[in-house]
Amino acid sequence: MKLFFTVAFLFAFIFQGTSQNKATNNVSHPNVHKIVVKEVLQTTSYTYLHSDEKGKLKWLAIPKMEATAGETYYYQGGVEMGEFKSKELNRTFDSILFLDGVISPDIVEGGKTSVTKSPEKSKTEDVKLNEVIEPAIGGITIKELFINKVKYAGKVVKIRGKVTKFNSQIMGKNWIHLQDGSGNSGEFDFTATTADEVNVGDVVTVEGKITLDKDFGSGYFYKIIMENGKVTK
Numbered sequence: 001m002k003l004f005f006t007v008a009f010l011f012a013f014i015f016q017g018t019s020q021n022k023a024t025n026n027v028s029h030p031n032v033h034k035i036v037v038k039e040v041l042q043t044t045s046y047t048y049l050h051s052d053e054k055g056k057l058k059w060l061a062i063p064k065m066e067a068t069a070g071e072t073y074y075y076q077g078g079v080e081m082g083e084f085k086s087k088e089l090n091r092t093f094d095s096i097l098f099l100d101g102v103i104s105p106d107i108v109e110g111g112k113t114s115v116t117k118s119p120e121k122s123k124t125e126d127v128k129l130n131e132v133i134e135p136a137i138g139g140i141t142i143k144e145l146f147i148n149k150v151k152y153a154g155k156v157v158k159i160r161g162k163v164t165k166f167n168s169q170i171m172g173k174n175w176i177h178l179q180d181g182s183g184n185s186g187e188f189d190f191t192a193t194t195a196d197e198v199n200v201g202d203v204v205t206v207e208g209k210i211t212l213d214k215d216f217g218s219g220y221f222y223k224i225i226m227e228n229g230k231v232t233k
Contacts (some may be wrong), residue, residue, distance in 0.1 A: 009072070032074045034107055034127075035060070040067050043088040044200065045165055049073075059096040059149060073102040079171055079220075087168060100220060128188045129162060129179035136160040136205040142190045143182035145210070148222050151211045159190060159226070160205040163198050173218060174198075176206065192226035198233075205232045 037058065039050035046066055049060045050051075060075065078097040085092040135141050139158030161178035168174050173193040182188065192206045208229030215221045 003051065005131045031076055032036060033076070033101075033199065034072065034074050034108075036107060037067060037069050037071045037073065039069060039151065043086065045167055046086075048086070048089070049102075052126075059093050059101075060099055062101055064174060072105050074105065074108045075099050075102050081169075084169065088221055089205070094115065104118055105112075119189050128183070129164065129181050130182035131162075133161050133179075133203060135180070139205065141182040142178070143184070145190065146187040147185055148211060149210070153212045156209050157193070157226070158175065158205055158207045158216065161190065161203070163200050163204060164203045166169075166198055166200055168197065176204075176231075178204070178206065190224070190226075192229040194229045194231055196229075196231035206230065 033053055035049070035051035035053045035058075037049050037051055041048040044065065045059035045064055046061050047064050049062065049153075050065060051058055051060055051073075060078070065067075078099045080095060080097050081093075082095050083092060084096045136158045139160055142161065145152055145157065145159065159178060159180070163176055163229075164179050165177035166174070174195065174197060176192045176194060176198060177193065178190045179188055179227060192208060194206065194208075198204055206226060208226040208230035211222075211225050211227055213223060214225050214227070
C-alpha cells in the first residue's frame with residue numbers, strides 16, 4: 001500500500017510539473033499560434049504551407065525553407081491577403097497569410113521567454129553576384145549607396161543591376177532584389193518596391209527615392225529600401 005501511494009505521488013508530481021510548464025509557455029508567448037503542416041508547395045522564393053490551426057485549415061506563405069507535411073511550427077503576426085494569385089503555381093488563394101518566418105517548437109515548447117523566427121534565407125540574399133554590372137548613366141552602385149546611405153536618404157537615385165529575386169503583389173507591391181557585383185560584408189543585395197514587373201535574371205535600372213529604417217510591420221524591416229521605383233530595361 002505504501003508503494004502504491006509513493007508511485008501515485010510521483011505521477012501527480014510529474015503531471016503537475018508538465019501542466020505548469022505548459023501554462024508558463026502560454027503566458028510567455030500569448031500571441032503565438034500553433035500549426036500542423038498538411039501540405040507543402042514550393043516556389044522559387046516562397047514556401048506555401050497548408051496548415052491546421054485548432055481544426056481550421058489556412059494557407060501560410062514564408063520565405064523559402066525546407067518543410068514537410070506533419071511538422072509542427074509556431075508563428076506570430078503576419079499580413080493577410082485575399083484573392084492572392086501565385087503566377088508560379090498558377091493558382092489563386094482565397095486567403096493567405098504572409099509571414100517573415102516560422103518559429104521552431106523547440107523555442108516555444110522549451111520554455112524560452114522570447115521567440116525568434118527561423119526562415120531559411122533565400123540563397124540570392126546570401127551569395128554575391130559573380131559579375132560586375134555597369135552603373136546607369138547618372139546612377140550609383142549598390143556599394144556607394146550602402147557606404148553613404150545617410151547622404152542619399154530621401155533622395156531620388158538610379159540603381160542598375162541584375163534581378164536576383166522577384167516577389168509579386170506582397171502588401172500591394174512588387175518587390176525586387178538587385179545586385180550589381182559591388183558591395184561587401186553582406187551589403188550587396190538591394191531591395192526596391194515597384195508597380196512594374198520583371199523576371200529573375202533581367203538587368204534593369206530602378207529609379208526612386210531612398211528610405212532608411214523602413215518598417216512595414218509584421219517583420220518587414222529594411223535598413224535601406226527604394227520605394228515605388230520606376231523600372232527601365
